[in-house]
Amino acid sequence: MKLPKVNDLGFFEIRLESIGGMGANSAGKMLADIGVLYQGYNGAAFSSYGSEKKGSPVKAFVRLCDSGTQVKVNSIIEEPHVLAVFHMNLLKNPMTLMGVKDDAVVIFNTSMTPEEARDFACLHGGTVVCIDAIKIASEEKLPATNTVMMGAMVKHLDFLDKTFFEKKIEEQFRSKPDVIESNVRAFRRGYDECSSKVFAADSKYPYIPFKKPNPVYGKKNQPVGGYISAAGNSVVKDLTVTRVGNIPVYHNENCIDCAMCEIVCPDMCIVFDRHRGGDLQIGEKRKAIKDGQMYMKGIDYKHCKGCRKCIIVCPTTKKEDKSLHALTDEIEANYTVADITCSRYDK
Secondary structure, three states: OOOOOOOOOOOEEEEEEEEEOHHHHHHHHHHHHHHHOOOOEEEEEEEEEEOOOOOOOOEEEEEEOOOOOOOOOOOOOOOEEEEEEHHHHHHHHHHHOOOOOOOOEEEEOOOOOHHHHHHHOOOOOOOEEEEEEHHHHHHHHOOOHHHHHHHHHHOOOOOOHHHHHEEHHHHHOOOOHHHHHHHHHHHHHHHHHOOOEEEEOOOOOOOOOOOOOOOOOOOOOOOOOOOOOOOOOOOOOHHHOOOOOOEEEEEEHHHOOOOOHHHOOOOOEEEEOOOOOOOOOOOOOOOOOOOOOOEEEEEEEHOOOOHHHHHHHHHHHHHHOHHHOOOOEEEEEOOOHHHHHOOOOOO
């Protein structure tokens, strides 16, 4: 099948904006494999990322062209025909939507409606596709959202064959046969459950042209090797973008204030304080907090990356009755995090 549109060089281009652990790198490879090996296009795919770890920014690029066109370009994709945003927190970086024209398809991993997502992203125009990939992946017990996102993408790209993707998923996970069925289900749910709407470029929001960032340092101003001019500061470090779907939720009436969670938390998210001003009664199940006693106030989700080590060490989670657990593993999309967070700097 002929590609629906191409740029001046003859390429149909796809850009995936993601974070480490959500599967964008493997999704880009699968897209290229299907286009080239299964459907006869020429193409190329590569990814761009720094340290290879969960939570770091990841970009994946896929180019497809007709079989008669040679692929001689290996630069990043500046003006994609399809943009997939694997996490809405990535929109804090203005480069995420750079170069997205009003005829592009933009896929958001969100529970919002297309109208809400467009306004949240300040997108000037295009086809907005919304799919709650994190929720679907959690329900299917999958650690990554890539198969869900690909399902939503394939539905809006007629030239890609859905059956080839299901076949490729089986091939991709043949070394892990226990997750093949769940990944195929996640792909089908992404295909069936996504919603979309076309928005004209109505000047409600401006078009953001792609612009390469200028390097901070060069030949004349680079510091001496090994010198760290801007040391890290945990006060301003926001780790919300590194979470991939689940968070620990604190139930204060069940907490015994043992501080085991505080010991294992790598980012000092557990907030303890010394109570002042008389005895404090929290919940019906918990004994009163005495004046002067240290107690757990909550979790600072701004600095929580969702490792959930606190849940593993919490003594109350050993109880069979989940209603007695002080910390539970929950889907983040089911909560308004701003309402349950407890800042460690506001005591």
